Amino acid sequence: MVLNKPIAVIDSGVGGLTVVQELLRQLPREEIVYFGDTARCPYGPRPQEEVRRFSYQMLDFLDQFEPKMIVIACNTATAVILEELQQINDKPVVGVIHPGVRAAIKATVLGRIGVIGTQGTIASGLYEKALKQIHPHLYVKSLACPDFVPLVEQGEYQTGKTYEIVRRSLLPLLDENLDTLVLGCTHYPILAPVIQDVMGEDVKLISSADETAREVSTLLFHKNMLSQKFERPEHLFFTSGDAEQFKRIAEAWLDMPVNVCQVSLAKQV
Amino acid sequence: MVLNKPIAVIDSGVGGLTVVQELLRQLPREEIVYFGDTARCPYGPRPQEEVRRFSYQMLDFLDQFEPKMIVIACNTATAVILEELQQINDKPVVGVIHPGVRAAIKATVLGRIGVIGTQGTIASGLYEKALKQIHPHLYVKSLACPDFVPLVEQGEYQTGKTYEIVRRSLLPLLDENLDTLVLGCTHYPILAPVIQDVMGEDVKLISSADETAREVSTLLFHKNMLSQKFERPEHLFFTSGDAEQFKRIAEAWLDMPVNVCQVSLAKQV
Numbered sequence: 001m002v003l004n005k006p007i008a009v010i011d012s013g014v015g016g017l018t019v020v021q022e023l024l025r026q027l028p029r030e031e032i033v034y035f036g037d038t039a040r041c042p043y044g045p046r047p048q049e050e051v052r053r054f055s056y057q058m059l060d061f062l063d064q065f066e067p068k069m070i071v072i073a074c075n076t077a078t079a080v081i082l083e084e085l086q087q088i089n090d091k092p093v094v095g096v097i098h099p100g101v102r103a104a105i106k107a108t109v110l111g112r113i114g115v116i117g118t119q120g121t122i123a124s125g126l127y128e129k130a131l132k133q134i135h136p137h138l139y140v141k142s143l144a145c146p147d148f149v150p151l152v153e154q155g156e157y158q159t160g161k162t163y164e165i166v167r168r169s170l171l172p173l174l175d176e177n178l179d180t181l182v183l184g185c186t187h188y189p190i191l192a193p194v195i196q197d198v199m200g201e202d203v204k205l206i207s208s209a210d211e212t213a214r215e216v217s218t219l220l221f222h223k224n225m226l227s228q229k230f231e232r233p234e235h236l237f238f239t240s241g242d243a244e245q246f247k248r249i250a251e252a253w254l255d256m257p258v259n260v261c262q263v264s265l266a267k268q269v
Numbered sequence: 270m271v272l273n274k275p276i277a278v279i280d281s282g283v284g285g286l287t288v289v290q291e292l293l294r295q296l297p298r299e300e301i302v303y304f305g306d307t308a309r310c311p312y313g314p315r316p317q318e319e320v321r322r323f324s325y326q327m328l329d330f331l332d333q334f335e336p337k338m339i340v341i342a343c344n345t346a347t348a349v350i351l352e353e354l355q356q357i358n359d360k361p362v363v364g365v366i367h368p369g370v371r372a373a374i375k376a377t378v379l380g381r382i383g384v385i386g387t388q389g390t391i392a393s394g395l396y397e398k399a400l401k402q403i404h405p406h407l408y409v410k411s412l413a414c415p416d417f418v419p420l421v422e423q424g425e426y427q428t429g430k431t432y433e434i435v436r437r438s439l440l441p442l443l444d445e446n447l448d449t450l451v452l453g454c455t456h457y458p459i460l461a462p463v464i465q466d467v468m469g470e471d472v473k474l475i476s477s478a479d480e481t482a483r484e485v486s487t488l489l490f491h492k493n494m495l496s497q498k499f500e501r502p503e504h505l506f507f508t509s510g511d512a513e514q515f516k517r518i519a520e521a522w523l524d525m526p527v528n529v530c531q532v533s534l535a536k537q538v
Binding site: 022026027028029086092098099102103105106133134135136137210213214215217218219221222226230 | 291295296297298355361367368371372374375402403404405406479482483484486487488490491495499
């Protein structure tokens with residue numbers, strides 16, 4: 001039955017595991033097949049054509065599991081391929097940008113929203129476009145924070161160095177009187193305590209991870225595709241990079257044993 | 270264009286205006302046509318067949334506006350007709366029960382959720398069924414609070430009488446170690462400050478209104494049906510009861526001038 005098929009999740013690396021964590025929590029009966037393109041992470045600074053090609057390689061690989069739904073758990077890849085994928089696919093495709101947009105609109109009181117993300121995501125202008133499509137009178141301030149993903153990938157979650165880099169990066173946002181800040185990169189929730197501290201406690205942080213999982217739940221319900229399985233779901237994780245390193249991070253973040261297979265996608269860098 | 274058509278919202282009376290309030294806030298470009306069956310409110314204690322018939326009368330009336338989407342902004346009516354309406358309609362149909370369910374699952378940490386609603390809603394068992402369909406191991410405690418709707422309809426929002434009734438009604442929930450409480454009736458958000466005070470500040474209250482508007486936004490996006498209109502939207506409100514009284518409440522809750530027409534649906538009480 002199609003409803004008992006897994007949900008395919010792709011990401012440039014480990015960041016999408018924050019989405020998986022929420023999928024497991026909010027939809028404990030669903031099965032996940034995940035591909036993290038760790039070998040070619042980060043996607044943020046790459047040309048669109050490359051992000052597009054890499055994303056399709058992951059999806060083609062996961063196609064063997066006949067997923068019922070696709071989650072692009074990477075903001076950069078969402079900005080590049082979401083629209084195209086939604087057009088060519090019969091199955092539902094969810095990116096991480098629009099759930100954050102809707103949650104920010106729900107959260108803001110002042111109508112003043114900040115968005116932080118990778119260079120690729122911010123340059124795409126997709127957050128601003130999506131926010132204003134729904135709500136033309138919002139004030140939106142976007143900022144690329146290229147130093148954040150390396151901090152997370154290096155495991156520097158709350159060190160003094162992290163505080164310093166986060167504080168310096170977010171400086172342009174501090175006088176903007178924002179009441180909502182979208183963490184427009186799936187790596188950023190890991191830095192949320194530091195970001196919250198720098199922005200001040202009155203600023204509401206929106207994590208795409210929670211919100212994306214919530215929208216996956218909504219769409220599965222409306223398409224009559226919620227899993228009916230009663231046995232314990234078995235998730236599969238694939239990485240183009242080092243399986244041991246991926247396993248270590250995944251087990252720490254997901255707080256459960258995880259089997260990881262290393263898969264070589266292609267020869268391109 | 271179908272995407273510029275209005276969203277039809279039906280309710281047993283004024284309670285659904287809490288959903289409208291959030292729709293206007295989260296989707297300011299969308300137009301609303303609302304029907305509140307104030308003359309026959311409350312629906313909570315009525316037989317299912319009656320709730321079903323009354324709901325279809327409202328929908329038939331609103332059909333002249335060719336709505337692109339239907340929102341059943343009443344928990345009792347959602348419990349009775351949502352599934353049937355979703356099956357017979359091409360257009361998306363959103364009820365107020367499932368958005369609250371998904372938001373509660375997102376919010377709970379302990380996995381212990383309370384649900385309060387009218388007799389009809391609680392007797393339907395739909396909240397518990399929907400929660401457990403997604404998450405079989407949740408602890409769910411449901412409680413009918415038949416005295417709450419009359420308090421709201423009488424404008425007794427935060428009086429001493431209200432405190433006393435709310436405290437007495439919620440007594441069975443206080444020792445349940447719940448961390449999340451679903452306000453399973455669109456009237457209840459009006460009593461939220463009192464309910465929060467009685468339950469304690471550690472209990473997260475889930476209002477179907479916010480969550481339903483959020484899901485309407487999600488579905489309009491995924492169906493490519495977000496309004497493209499640039500002129501100011503014109504909303505229409507209809508009631509089967511007293512137009513002046515409805516107008517007074519609607520203008521107070523929505524904080525804007527509202528035009529209300531009284532419409533006689535049928536002779537049945």
